[in-house]
Amino acid sequence: MKTDQQKRITFKNPYKKNGRNSPNKKQPLLWFYILLILFIIFSLITNYGYRPKEISWMEFNRDILSQNDVEKIDVINQSVARIYIKKDRLSAPEYKDLESRFTSSNSGPHYLIQLGTLENFERKLEEAQKDLPVEDRIQIRYVNEISWTNILSWIIPIVLIFFLWIFLLGSMGARGRAGSIFNFTKSTAKLTTRETKSSTTFNDIAGLKEAKAEIMEIVDFLKNPKHYTRLGAKIPRGVMLVGPPGTGKTLLAKAVAGEAQVPFFSLSGSEFVEMFVGVGASRVRDLFKQAKEHAPSIIFIDEIDAVGRSRNRANLFQANDERENTLNQLLAELDGFGVNTGVIVLAATNRADILDKALLRPGRFDRHIYLELPNKKERVEIFEVHIRPLKKSKDIDIETLATLCPGFSGADIANICNEAALIAARKKEKEVHQSDFMAARDRIVGGLERKNRITSPKEKEIIAYHEAGHAVASWYLKNVDSLVKVSIIPRGKSLGSAWYLPEERQLVTKSQFLDQICASLGGRAAEEIIFKDVSSGALDDLEKVTKQAYSMVAYFGLDEEIGPISFYDSTGKNEQLLVKPYSEETARKIDKNVRDLICKAYDRTTKILLEHADELEKLTRLLIKKEVVEENELKKILGKRNDKRPVSSTKKVKT
Template identity: 65%
Template sequence: MKDQSDKDATNDPKQDGNPKPPFGGYGISWFYIMLFTFMGVFYLMNNASIYIREISWSEFEENMLSQQDVEKIVVVNKEIAEIYIKQNRLSDPKYREGPSSTLSGTGPHFRMTIGSVDSFENKLQQAQQDFLTEEMVDIQYQNRTSWINVLGWLLPFGLIILFWIFMLRRMGGGSSSGGSLFNFGKSTAKLMEKGTTISVTFKDIAGLKEAKTEVMEVVDFLKNPERYTALGAKIPKGVMLAGPPGTGKTLMARAVAGEAQVPFFSMSGSEFVEMFVGVGASRVRDLFKRAKEKAPSIIFIDEIDAVGRSRGKVNAFQANDERESTLNQLLTELDGFGPNTGVIVLAATNRPDVLDKALLRPGRFDRHIYLELPTQEERIAIFKVHMRPLKLAKTVNVENLAKMSPGFSGADIANLCNEAALIAARKKKTQVGHVDFMQARDRVIGGIERKSKIISPKEKNIVAYHEAGHAVVSWHLENVDSLVKVSIIPRGKSLGSAWYLPEERQIVTKSQFMDQICASLGGRAAEEIIFNEASSGALDDLEKVTKQAYTMVAYYGLDNEIGPISFYDSTGQNDRLIGKPYSEDMARKIDKEVQALVTVAYEKTKNILLDHKDQLENLAQLLLQKEVVDLEDLESILGKRGLALLDKSSEK
């Protein structure tokens, strides 16, 4: 019985994971092949004239008419003359030269193109008089409708219709009805019914305790609504997930789909916007109609900023009526005149500042959950989640990895773990070690090593002193992050790099800003001290320094001359304006103060390097020798960092 059931299951087309295409399993292309084959056979069968040899007037006159071999002539559509030869004359040798099929049967046996009927009749009459023919040739006239000509007129229209059917099928892509002709106004949301197997659950989400608690409560609303409605509470209509890219917004929604035992509709915001007017609003209506029919249910709209951008006056020159009508329909469905019970809307975006205020108000999206970049403790939990499928060595220190990856999002940590596994596999290891994770971190941050890049000895010498300048200055400044290693191996676009262990700060003081600027200027200052000229290698450093200085002066109000004034716009409205939010006189003052600030920091940096020039020389020579200098070598040349800072403070 088991064998038979397995056999039946194998033969059952419904058990096949890949459903058969239409038209007997050969796809729609098979239908087109049969259609064109039928048209070709029809053409050959209905156009017998292609088997009849065409002759000229002179041949007809000399060989046929003069010998009185012609039985009759049929003029078709006043264009073609079909010539019939008498049956008793077909055995003549001159008629056997052509294909036998053309001279068999009752004819026609030959065909001739005539210019006009009157001219043809006059020529025929004159020829018969010249040949003194007693028996005149019978001439008949016929009008025939050629299906080939009809198809010739219909074929272009048919091709246009087929092209539009093909385009509309593509635009209706992926719908359950196969993308029919008028189905492009229907919603393309993916439906996950109750009992659908989804691998992601809340156990796969780490480091987002508060956000996960909020979202889990939404799932509990749908599972146990009476617990809340008994107290007179209303279930929230919408939850907005906002945060930087890679922080787990879509992952959170997938976990809701895996945990909630209700229908789950998933759709991207860009799928509402189409080239046809009214399609977006139609898809919104269809989506909520389907969700209400299966209530209680959840709708998830990913990247909602594609359709929910603000309708303010600043967008008047780039307004999109189709997008705005789609947004208006979405606002109406979320909280309009009609009831919308039993449907909870989840939305995700990394640009909450550009969303329309009417979309964010309570009653539409009652809860706003902001997913921030994970802290060190949260990164430890995220590392543990992504390390589950890896074969780890005992040398792996999760706490150290979390400490070495500040500012990493959940997606960055997942990428780092995968890169570490790839590096270990490339080295043919059986386990992923701590060294593999560190190399993966360097690759994710700085790019792949480019040891094959050829650098001249002179350029390599400049790069060595440049990176040594960064290291020496940062080592002797209190508010700069701890230095881990220095490298002059090209990686990505950079020719060298200094690696730090950043501290997680919520606020930054003016002295910390100044020390960071000095550390960034250390490379250029070292080049000027050693080589008496600077190079273009400090471009990236100067760009970073200039941005930090303008931020201090114009945003954070840390300049004494400008005072506690900030021109920062958290709403993003000023970014769309042509002018700046301050006068020309204020702009000159800001430029002057920024220049003075950077100049002071640069002089301070040069003084530090001049005081420790011997350390700069020793570290640069060690870099030229080893190319990579780690923490132990740095301490052997520069001393313990805490002691160096203590000595500096005692000198003061």
Template identity: 65%
Template sequence: MATNKNSDKNNKLPKRFNPYWIYALLLLFIITTFFFNPTSTAKEISWLQFEQNILKEQDVEKIVILNKEIAEIYIKQEKLEDDEDQSISKNIITGETRPQYYIQIGAVESFENKLENAQQHYTSEEKIEIKYESSLNWLDTFLWILPFALILVFWLLIIKRMGAGGVGGKMFNFGKSTAKLSNIDKKSKVTFQDVAGLKEAKIEMMEILDFLKNPENYTKLGAKIPKGILLVGPPGTGKTLLARAIAGEARVPFFSMSGSEFVEMFVGVGASRVRDLFKQAKEKAPSIVFIDEIDAVGRSRDKINAFQSNDERENTLNQLLAELDGFGTNTGVIVLAATNRADILDKALLRAGRFDRHIYLELPTKEERIEIFNVHLKPIKKEDNVDVALLASLTPGFSGADIANICNEAALIAARKKKKKVDQEDFNQARDRIVGGLERKSKIISAKEKEIVAHHEAGHAVASWYLKHVEALVKVSIIPRGKSLGAAWYLPEERQIVTKSQFMDQMCAALGGRAAEEIIFHEISSGALDDLEKVTKQAYNMVAYFGLDEEVGPISFYDSTGLYDRILGKPYSENLGKLIDTEVQNLITTQYKRVKEILTTHKNELQELAQLLLVKEVADKDDLEKILGKRKENNMLFKTSKLKVT
């Protein structure tokens, strides 16, 4: 019990000074000054009134000349008992009699002469006692000091609001690290159980954690603790989530901050914060330091970026390199960093001995997406008909953050419909909402435009139905979504490589909408902008990057370092550039002719599907099979072809 009492005493927060005491003291000072001021209740009179009404009646007991400015007149005691002077009282604090009247005098000599002449005139045998006193007028002094005090209080409040906490506070500590420290005793809400997928990354992280907890198992074999671990991957793949899970599992001090927090407007602040961060980490070793978005300070310092140089950022990077290089004894300190722009990081930062390990986090596979869905579906009340495997199949290329967004959007849709549980249809609508945008049924489209849109989407559907290497078609819609007027929804295969024939069929299906407009209406519109953009980029990738063109040959101008994007000009000659443009044009026109032949052959089916879309606005798989017949399907995933608004 004694231990608990001691711990309670230690845990008590120190008592803070109450500012209301200052206000109370000021009020007390004003009241005291008022009562101590002898002339505060005295009545001011002129010399003529004093001479004729008081001095003539011989009522004066004494006169006190205060600070050579005021003559305080005290009336005799027996005169104070008259009815006229009953209101005159004593000071309630000191008990002394107050002066009853006072006169503002110009000069002491003049007042004395007047008084002496008056006394002789009224033949008074008793001379009036005159005293000279000097005292400080506290009220005037207070009123003089008050403006300066208010200015001082105002600036102290401003400094406090800025986070200064007074002179010598945080305002003068801008060179200190702003890293957030997770205490060992504080249980983190995120653990490795909350991180679905990323099996290889979790294995490496568990090895690092085991090194921190049991270093003797490794050091006895001569192994050294890794200094830095770099997490690289597209946005939303779980880099920060993995770091938070490490904080929950490590049970060691965990410092976390963003790369942008190192750079401030003051010169030298970034390097100072790096030093202070590693100083704190070494004092609490073994510990983990996590720097999110390290590319904010770790950008490359090559000549190409010379015109974008930032001395403050480079000084911060140099200090970080020095800390990682081992000029200080960083034993037991592991640095984690996350970025989705590893190509722009400085080479000195990535070399062995600094960031020893690079962990690449890729977009999740179908099996990993099932695990991610199961994690995010735990807090959601869902119906039994929700098929997690189907949801994973319909979300290829989705990151963990995208899947979390789908689950949340489905719950919002169900709540909007006043449902008690979320069903499969809500998840399908959430997927369509995220991929294609919000439905805009209120968008006004003329009958002619709607007819063009219907034949455009029917062209995509018919062309893809009869092409071998195009993914299975799920549904066709002419309901406007986002910036698109219609869309064809596919289930693409989840594959790692794409063959030349697959590229050809995809380009051919993408041009089906424009070809259908030309066949049916004998003219073309601007609605195929999105399709043409995709086809053109795909053709250039085939010719200039993947080396799939026979005329250009097996040559690739793809640059994984990103240097070509930062220089003026192209990495190939003018003649080769003309050849690439020619081959791209031939490739696209060949596929356009091919899709026109397919749609001309199946023109009746094209028109029938378009009429169905005009009536129902949406054609699902069953409707497509009734018109186009059965089609062989593979293990497929999900994408869309949109008719873009221009």
């Protein structure tokens, strides 16, 4: 016996494939083909059938009229003159070319003359016959007739275009509920029911314990509403999922669709925006209408920032009336002006800072769930999920893999697992090994290895000294991440790289900032020390160092002269209005202090490299010989570093 709730969510598709009333979607296409064939036949008949020969007045007067071969002339619709030749003259040699045009009858007309003006034609004809007796002159007969050939030549293309338009709009409308040609005003949301539910469940989600608990509570509310309502609780109207790309926002929504025993409507925010005025608002109304009809239900809007962008004055010049009308309709539906009990709205975005404040307020989106990049423990769980379908060998250590990937999102980890399987398949292996995961990590972080790239010996030496400078400087700076590998093999756009293991931390101190800047300047300092000249290879380093220095001075308040003041604008209004939040005098101080900070760090780095010039030279020669130097070899040259962190790398400094 079905419960009332089960009856509400079990509904039939009125357009089953084998149903009696199923609309024939191929019928418009069939008629289109029939009309197209008729049009081709009609064109062949009109082009290759009987057609009089068209001549000019001069030819007519010289070759026909002067020989007295004309039987009669008919003027049709005051635009065309039809010339009929006397039957006894058709056998003459000059009219032999007419035989191919007259297979069944010699009645004519035999020639056509396009008239410029009727008066001019009459005048010329009268002048040509002025010497003939009146009874021998050719009289003109005026005829008004309807040319079905001309009419059909206009009608058939129009009908073809009409049927093609019906077919195309019918295909567009097929995405809707009934496949109507006007369904582009209807919601394009994909409906998932208990019968067609997603295969993704909460067991497929790892590393998002808090977010998963919040989402599971909503699903439980829909399944067991009395457990909450008996205490006076109300179902949340909306839940906003916010986080960096690849952290699992859409995956959570898919899990909800797989776990919830209620209809699930899913679509993207960009599907509301169309070129037609009013379509977006109409689709919003239709979406919520469907959701109310199948309540309790869930609506999921992915990338809601496409329609929910802020309407403040800063976006005045980027205003889009159609998008704003759609947003206003969405706000009205979320606010509950209509009865929408049992309808929950899930939305996902990685740009919550640009969303309209009216959209984020309680009563519309009551809960904001923030998804962050996973820590080591969560990365272990994510690896276990994505490694599950692979044919893996026994040498795989998931703990080590999780350690090797700090700062990686769930999507990055899934990509590593897939790349490892592809690398193993490329090598014709039967299982995926730990080495395949290492190669996949290096491939994703650094780019494709390009050993065949031609590099001159001089450039190779410069690159080796550059990377050795990074390695030596960072090795003797205690606040720099652990160095585990140095390479001069080109990867992606970089000519060489120094690989580090970033420490997972939430805060960065001033001394850590300064040491990182010094390590980044090690490559350029080494070039200047050895060659008394510098190259363009430090572009990436200088860009990163400049941004870090400006952040220290202008944002984090780490400069003594500027003081504990931050000019950071989290709303982004100053960038949109191209206005700096400080005076010109302050701007000059910031520029001067940033320059001084970087120059002092450069001098400090140069001093470290001069003190350890022997280690710099040894490491460079080893790099030129082997191209890749691992951590154990670094320890032999540079000595043991006082660092208890595990060995690995996902971060690199490019040349």
